[in-house]
Structures are given as C-alpha cells and as structure tokens.
Amino acid sequence: MSKRRQNVPEPEGDLPAPVGSDLAPYVVFTQLKKDGPFVYAGWLDAVDAAMAMFFAREHYGQDQKCTQIWTIPRPAIGGTDADHPVSTAEGASRTYRVFRQRGEATVLSSAETIDATSAAVALTEAVKTDPDVEVTWVVAEADIAATGPDDLIWRHTDQTYRLARGYAKTVREKWERVRNQPALAEYEKEELKEAF
Amino acid sequence: MSGSSNVGMHVDHDLHDDPEKLAEFESRVADGHLIEHDDWMPDAYRKGMLKMAEHHANSEIIGALPEGEWITRAPSLRRKLALTAKVQDEVGHGQMLYRVSQDLGKSRDDMLRDLITGKTKYHNVFNYPAPTWGDIAMIQWLIDGAAIMNQKTLADGAFGPYVRTMKRINMEEAFHFKSGEDMVLTLMSGTPRQKKMAQDAFDRWWYPSLMFFGPPDKPDAENLPPMKWRMKTVKNDELRQRFVDRFAPAALDLGFVINVVEKDADGLVVAKRPDEQLRQDETTGHYAFTEPDWEEFYRVIRGGGPCNRQRLALRRLSYEQGQWVRRAILQGQAGLPPAA
Amino acid sequence: MPAARAATEDTAMTELDDATRHALCDLLLAIADDKLMLGHRNSDWTGLGPILEEDIAFSSIAQDEIAHAQALYEFVGRLAGTTADALAFGRSPDAYRCAAVVERSDDNDWAIALARQLFCDHLDQLRLQRLSNSSYAPIAALARRLAAEEQVHVEHADGWVRRLGSGTDESRQRMQAALDTLAPLSASLLEAVADQATLEANGVYPPLDPPMTATWCAKLTTLVDDAGLHLACPESAPNTPGGRRGVHTPEFPSILDEMCEVYRIEPDAAW
DSSP: OGGGSSSSSOOOOOOOOOOOOOOOEEEEEEEEEETTTTTEEEEEEEHHHHHHHHHHHGGGGSSSSEEEEEEEEGEEEEEEEETOOOOOOOSSEEEEEEEEOOOOTTTOEEEEEESSHHHHHHHHHHHHSSSSSSSSEEEEEEGGGETTTOOOOOOOOOOOGTOOOOHHHHHHHHHHHEEEEHHHHHHHHHHHHHHO | HHHHHHHHHHHHHHHSHHHHHHHHHHHHHTOOOOOOOOOOOOOHHHHHHHHHHHHHHHHHHHHHHHHHGGGGGGGSHHHHHHHHHHHHHHHHHHHHHHEEEEEOOHHHHHHHHHTTTSOOOOOOOSOOOOHHHHHHHHIIIIIIIHHHHHHHHHHTTEEEEEEEHHHHHHHHHHHHHHHHHHHHHHHHHSOOOHHHEEEEOOOHHHHHHOOOTOOOOTGGGGHHHHHTTTTSOOOOOHHHHHHHHHHHHHHHHHHHOOOEEETTTOOOEEEEETTOOOOOOOTTTEEEEOOOOHHHHHIIIIIISSSSHHHHHHHHHHHHHHHHHHHHHHHSOOOSSOOO | OHHHHHHHHHTGGGGGGHHHHHHHHHHHHHHHHHHHHHHHHHTTHHHHHHHHHHHHHHHHHHHHHHHHHHHHHHHHHHHTTTOOHHHHSSOGGOOOOHHHHHOOOOTTTTHHHHHHHHHHHHHHHHHHHHTTSSSHHHHHHHHHHHHHHHHHHHHHHHHHHHHHSSSOOHHHHHHHHHHHHHHHHHHHGGGOOOTHHHHHHHSSSSOOOOEEEEEEEHHHHHHHHHHHHHOOOOHHHHHHHHGGOOOOOOHHHHHHHHHTTTTGGGGGGGO
C-alpha cells in the first residue's frame, strides 16, 4: 500500500470550517460523430466556464470517443421543466439552440436553432415545432462553450484497458480454456485407459 | 439560481401530503412513469431518495479506497491502467450521484462533511480489507457483479434523475466486471500460488457479497414505501438468490472450491470454504446457501468492522488537505483561462 | 491502432547501427521511466484529490503518463528483444533511467504534485518535439502521437499554477514553496543519457534552436511570473551522475519494491 494511504492518524478535533458554497453546476453535452447531435453526458461542478470545460474533457470526454464537447452553465438554460425557469427579458435578437428529451427514460439532445428576442419566445416556438416531447430547453448560443477544432479529447494511445470490449475476446478465450480443462482431463484419462 | 433552491421551495409547500396529490403520484408510479424533482412527491419520498442517492454517492467515494490501495502495486502496466481507470470511474459515479443529491437540496460539502464525521453511512462492504491482489480481482468480479445486478433493478425505478444516472453507471460497470472476470480467470489459469491467492480471496469475499444485497426483507415488503414507490424494484432476498444462482456455478467452472469443510485429525472443523451448504438443489434448480451472519452485518454498520476507522480517517485526511485548494478557487480571482 | 500508424512505428527496426540503437534505447528509457514514475505517483492520488472533478482529471493525466511509458517500453522492447512489462517491473534499480524529481514523494501536498507535473510536462513536450523531428521515422511517428496528449497535460498544469498563484495568500505560499522545493531537483531532468551526443549528431534526437533547456526555462519562467510567483529555473544538469546513469535517490529502491510487490511473486506468470 502506498505510504500516503498507510497509518493515517485517527482524526482529532472538529473539522475545519466549510470554505463556502458549492461550485456552480454546468451541464455537459458530447457529440459522438461529426455533424451528429450533441447528447447529454452529465453534470459537473466548476468555478468558471474554463474550468468546467477542462473537467468535462477529462471526465465525460473520456467515456467514449467523441468529436466535440459543449458545456453550459445552469442559469443559461430555459426549459419546460421547473428546474430551468425561462427568462422573459426582451432584447436584441439572439440565436438559441434547442435541446429536446423525447422519452421519459432518454436524455436530452441538441436540435435546431431559433432566432428570437427572448428565451421565452424561443422556447414557445421550439415547443410549437415539436410539442410531443418530455422536456425542451433553449440556450443562447453565446452561452454554450465548445471545444476548439484542435483540442484533443479522446486519446491516441490505446484506451481498450478502460472499456468492456477491451476484455471481451480474452475473457471468452480464457473461459473456453478453463471450461475445457476438466473435459480435457477426462478425455486424456480415457485415452490412457485405451493405451494401457 | 441552481436547481437546489427550487427543490427547497417544494419541500416547504408540501409539508403535509395532500391525499389527492398522493393518490395521483402513486398512480403515476404504478403506471411506470418517471418522477422528476420538480414534480410533486411525498415529503418522505424526497427525503428517502436523497438518503438513497447520498448513500450511493458516499459508497462510491469510500469504495474507491480499498481498490485505490492497490494502484501502486498492480502487477502489469495494463492492470495498473485499468485499476486506476476503475477507481477513477467510482469517483465519477460519486460526483454524478452527489449532483443528483444536490438537486434534492443538500450541498456537496455538507454531504462530504457528514460522510467523514460518520453522520451518514456508506456501503458496509467497503469496511472489509483487501490484503492481496487476489482481493482486487474478487472485488471486481463478485462485488461489481453484485452491484450490476442490483443497479440494473434500480434503473427500473421511478425517480428520473437517479434512473438516468444508474443507466450511465451500469454502462461503465460492464468494464469493471469484465476486467474483474479477466483477473479471476487469469489467476485461476495461473500457477498454484496464484490459484491459492484467488481461492483465499474468494473465501473472504463470498459472504460480504451476499450481504451486499442488504438484510432479509421485511414481510409485506412489496407494499411498503421503498418498493411501492419504486425506489427499489426487487426484494433483497430475491436478488441474493439470483446472485448465488449465477456465481456459484461460475465459481465451480473456474475451479474454485465452494462447499468444502476441512477437518483436523480430531475431526474438528478447521475451515469452511466458504459454505458447506452451497450446492444445487436438484428439484428447484436453485443453489442452497447458509444465511450470512446478520449480527456481524449490523455490528459492521455500527462501526465495528475491520476497516471502518481506517476508511474514514483517510477520507477525512483527503478532505482536510484539499481544503486550501477549494478555498483558493472559491475565494481567489475567478475567470482566468486554463492556459495562456 | 490504425494499421498505417502501426506500420510506420514498426518499420525497419534494423536500420540503426548498434551504438545508435543502444543510445536510443537509453534515451527512450529515460523518458519512459520518468513517465512511469510520474504516473505511478499521480495515479495514487485517484480517489484522494482536492475536488472530485479534479480528482478525475488528474487521474486521466496519470493514466496518459503510464500509457505513454507503455508505448515507449513497447518500442524499446522491439529494439532490445524484451517486453514492456519486463522493462517496467523487471529491472534492478540501477537499470532505471528516471530523474530524481519524479522519485520524490509529494507527501500528500497537492502543490508539490502539481509542481512536479509542471516541470516534467514542459520538458516532455520539448523532448517529444525533438523526437518528432527524428531522422529515424518510427520514433518520429510515435513521438508525434504522444505529443498531442502532452499538450493537454501542459494546459492542465499551467492552468492550476495560475489559479493557485492568483488564489488566496495560502495558495500562493503553498505553490511558491512547492516551486522552491522542486526547482533545484528538477535539474535532474536535464541530465543527458550516455552517448546522447551520438543521437544529436546523427539526427535521431536533433537539438532544438534555441536549445531545449533555454526554451524550457523561458516557458516555465514566463508562466510562473504571469501567475504572480517566481522561479529560479535550473539552467543545466548537476555535475554528478544521476538517474540517467542509474544513480538514484535513496528512496528509489523502496518505490520499486512497492510497485513490483505483486509482479515479483511470480515474475514469469501472467497477471
């Protein structure tokens, strides 16, 4: 066992005071194929957008091969769910990205963009276009942070050690060998009997 | 605003469960719909789901410790990479499950503090030691195998955020289980010393695996809230039997001894490996087994396990030593780019 | 691995003369051993990091280091007729070529772990850049592949040094103390392997212009200044033989004892 993990002294006294609030929540979307939709990957907490993007790349970006990552701070989301109240503040026209969750057990994925003067107007239009879904979100494109074309996400070195499929073949072969061992022993015994 | 404040308001408004709303909630659950945290739900359901998600998150964070001890000692480069990635996944699961819990109204910092001060619990199984590399193989095969069986049924539950997280976690658990299977197969196809290492570890982990599914069910479990509200979907005893029926024959195939009693010259039993009753019932097809020692189970939960203090001490050390880093980013100048 | 890439990295292992092959093996072992030790130390942080999200990120980077070491050991294995695992786990301490700075424990101090990563990542980036320009095509192909990932590591280390430098008084002090502690030790990274001059002369490990050490110091100093901290960057290797010649710190054998504990139970077995 490494030294750092050994013989840790029993804690004494009270815990140090909390440092403050939690970090801010960001939602992460990953694009698995070029030109494909961005699919909900998960949430993480970070102190700012740059940190959120780095964490997203090193966590959700390493789950499976992906071409690009988007991160969105939670307050930038306007949705049909009560967790993401939509802003009615009017302003100059902006481009909003629509996300939809089709079924209860599925996850959100990105869809078309809509130009509108408020998030509420964009959301109303998005719902009108496709009313038959569980959840619809709109997010101003300006609030979506994206990895650049040169940012490395998925690694070039062999990653099969961290994927189930990296073990499928060897596990199957080893099982066959292990399962055939008793049969082989029986077979060899029979053969010996015949020989003598 | 974060979602957690919305959640707080819900609880305030719904101090008394309205019978009409409760009936509607229960019929939605019975019809197989998912509940989202902005939906109306009984106060006990919200508290119960928070407790469940928080306990699960705690278990992932503490569960990273026994296996983490072996990252520096893994015997090949591929195993070293795989074990690091596996423990890293557990931290990731903890992070995702804390997020589900945060949305139910409790801050991550509060949860981490409650964990290390013993106010909240984590899974009992992580209070057992992993003295050899064989234990690492066995944890990934038996305990992750048990976890997948359990979590697959949790993914059929009713609470949307938890269900979606379970589905994701199960995808990653497939790697853990396959890598565990590979390690066990490698040891059992190896040298006599490797086989003994695996058998000894099997003997140590068999009962903790059976305990993994929790204590025997209460009578009428189907009609009590956890199952009625589909916080869980299958009874503990049923899952335990499924586990035994799957892993006992697999262990036999691998060449493990599963029901041998060793006696000394005077006929006294010196060892049971691991359970003399563990054999297939010809008529039912199920494997019979001796019930785990539930007194031990409760003793370990209360803090009397072999590693409870060690686990919490290390987790607390990590929390205290990370405090200055968290303070630096929360109280420092924000908004700096990660690179020039 | 795509077939084309594998073919480039595998081709013509025989075209090197013996002296060059030996020197190249030594150089690649120095880089791989640095990376293995760094990955070994940093993967031990998995589950114990200061923030869950950073725990995950730091672990991904530690895995990269070990995976890079593995790729380099496989390359050396093909040149020297052995396996990556035998190189990683099966050598005696004096056959390792790693630098003293990666052998140092971080004593659970995140600032030390980060500073160690900073010195190493910046040098790795430059070493891989040199190998990318190698006259020996197979190593150039491998180096280019690894260099892309090194960029991620550099961004990570730089980002944290800036944040801690501009964080609280405490984080500034801790980061400064870590830099002060490790800067003299980081000179160990600059030691040349035996016969490195041969590789520089025949273009297998071409020098950079301006020279690598100057570039390394300039980049580190600019970054550290920018973070509001200061760095006395070493400008040359120590005068006495060190890790590149198999002379290690007193704690090194015990690091190997721990790392090889299971492997040594049955060195010839599959694990």
